[in-house]
Amino acid sequence: MNRSAPGSTKRTNLRGAAAWSYAQNLGRMAITSGLTLILAAFLGPRVFGVMSLALAFTGLIEMLQKQGLAPAIVSRKELTGPQADTAFWLVVGIGMILTGIGVVIAPVWAGMNDLPELAGVVRVLACGIPITSLVVVQEALLTRELAFKALAVRTWVSAAIGGIVGVVGALLSWGVWALVAQQLTTSVVAAIVLWGVATWRPRLRVDLAAARTLWSYSMRSAGGSIGVFLGGRLDVLMAGPLFGPVIVGLYRMANRLTTLVVDISARSMQAVALPGLSALQDDIPAFRDRLLSMTRATTLLCMPALGIVIGMSDSIETILGAEWHGVSLAIRLVAIGQLATSGSLLIGPALQAVGRPGLTSLLAWCWVGTSALAIAGAAAFGSSALVSLCAGLSLSAIISTTSFVAVGMHIFRFKARRMWVAWFPGMVGGIAGALSSAAVAAVIAGAHSWARAVLAGASGLAMAAIAVLLAAPDLRRALRSQVRRRRQLARTV
Known part of the structure; x- marks a missing residue:
């Protein structure tokens, strides 16, 4: 059993780590997107709304138990064994305390939403929080070492079984x-698999x-974590009492589908950004170039994918059924924000990588205010x-x-x-993908719902790829070079 200092392992190549990170989320999307549509068709928006309200509550507890310790571990230049062990027991201890508090005050959250059944759901889900506390430091250490292959295996297996x-x-x-059984099963399997593939064990x-040392950084980072969480969950925390579970279910379905694409x-x-950028924190020009290069790679994939989802939104509503009327427009509106x-x-x-988590906290809390x-x-x-x-x-x-972006321009001087x-x-790929998939969906409106969705998505994907290549000459050159290389290799063989 390996008890060496976690930072002593040789880091893998950043490009390989990014590939495994994409593979991890691609596998999760492939598994969960189809399952989500099947479950939604069986269960309806109200059930999804109740579950969303419960997860918003338990998600807050899970976020608080981390206390910003994960980014504190990932971003440190040097990490000792005692620091990793201390972080592990801090997370476990805080998780146990917060779980108890959550179980006690669950009826208050249920009363605020006028949903008596919500208390029982929250209490059962809260039982899974101590399980997630066991993997916080393990996941942070694997992220620090860019060991995304292990994280991908964990994600695929747990998502499929759950x-x-x-x-x-x-x-x-x-x-x-x-949905509760799905959530708890996923958490348990994820913990078992992660401890199976990880070599570090806490003392x-x-x-x-x-x-x-860890607490100083984590407290500054925790403010941003809380702000980001509330910015992403304030919709449910406020919408539940104001609109009820059906509206929450419709909104969260739109949000869930678009979030899968973003993930x-x-x-x-x-x-990959935090460990990848932390290595260049003392070289701002190189740091800035890597940040912009990674941003370009991110938007090259994300914006066209969201555009395709916008064009497919009517087909998705048809698949879900009559109970989900209105979700297509919700998908389009939410996707614009995700874009x-x-x-x-x-x-x-990037701000965390240069030791400015306080700025991240401030920006996140501004987002909370505008969302409220x-x-x-x-x-x-x-x-x-x-x-x-x-x-x-x-x-x-x-x-x-x-x-x-304004803060990034100021801090990183671009x-x-x-x-x-x-x-x-x-952006060009996103527009092309949306227009193409929407046009095909309209032309074959009478086709079977799944066939219509698949054809519309395939059309959007093809047009988005063409548009991206037209808008990015360097990608065209790289593609031509790759094709020539493969042809030369084929001739030599």
Whole structure:
């Protein structure tokens, strides 16, 4: 059993790590997207709304238990064994305390939403929090070492097994408990697999000096983590009491589908950004070039993918069924906000990499404020609440992106034109993908819902790829070079 200092392992190549990070999220998207549509068709928006309200509550507890320790571990130049051991026991201890608090106050959250059944769901889900606390430091160490292959295996296996359990539960008419079973199974399997593939094991020790060192950074980072969490979950935390579980379910389905796209195409690079940029924190010109290069790669994938989802939204609503009426427009509105967010996703990790987590916290809390105003405004629109909610939150995302980019331009000293150049090919691909997939879906409107969705998506993908190549001459040159190389290799063989 390896008990060596976690930072002593040789780091793998950043490009290989990014590839495995994308593979991790691609596999998860392939597994969960189909399962989500199947479960949604069986269970309906109200059940998804109740589950979203429960996960918002337990998600806050899970986020608080980390206390910013994960980025503190990933971004450190040197990490000792005592520091890793101390972080592990801090997370486990805090997780146990917060779980107890969550179980006690669950009825309060249920009462705020006028959903008595919500208390039981929250209490059962809270039992999974100590399990997740066991993998926080393990995951941070693997991220630090860029060992995304192990993380990918964990994600694929846990998502598949959890999804199967959820579908079986839905077929057995378990209602919301099918989703609870899916969530808990995924957490348990993820913990088992991660401990199986990881080599580090904690020792039973807590070093006070190490705790103070980690706590100093983590407290500054925790403010940003809380702000980011509230910015991403405030929709449910506020919308539940204001609009009820059905509106929450419709909105969260739109958000979940678009978030899946962002996770595979953009957040994969975000996961690599902190360790990848931390290595260049003392060389700002090289740091800036890598940041812009990674941003370009992120938007090249994310923006076209979101454009395709926008064009397929009517087909998706048809697949889900009549209970989900209105979700197509919600998908389009939410995707616009996600398009904006994808352009600034790497600014936060970049600020953490240069030791400025306080700025990330400030920007995240500004996002929380604009989101709160958007949700409060949507509550005044009665029958159009879903549209107002989605539109308001998308506007909030655009404002937040503008703020993050402005701060990034100041701290890392680059002009707006360079960011625009990084975004441009992805934006062109997104527009082409949306128009093409929407046009094909309209032409074959009478086809079977799944066939219509597949054909529309394939058309959007083809046109988006062509548009990206037309907008990015360097990609065309790289593609030609790759083709020539393969032809030469074929001739020699």
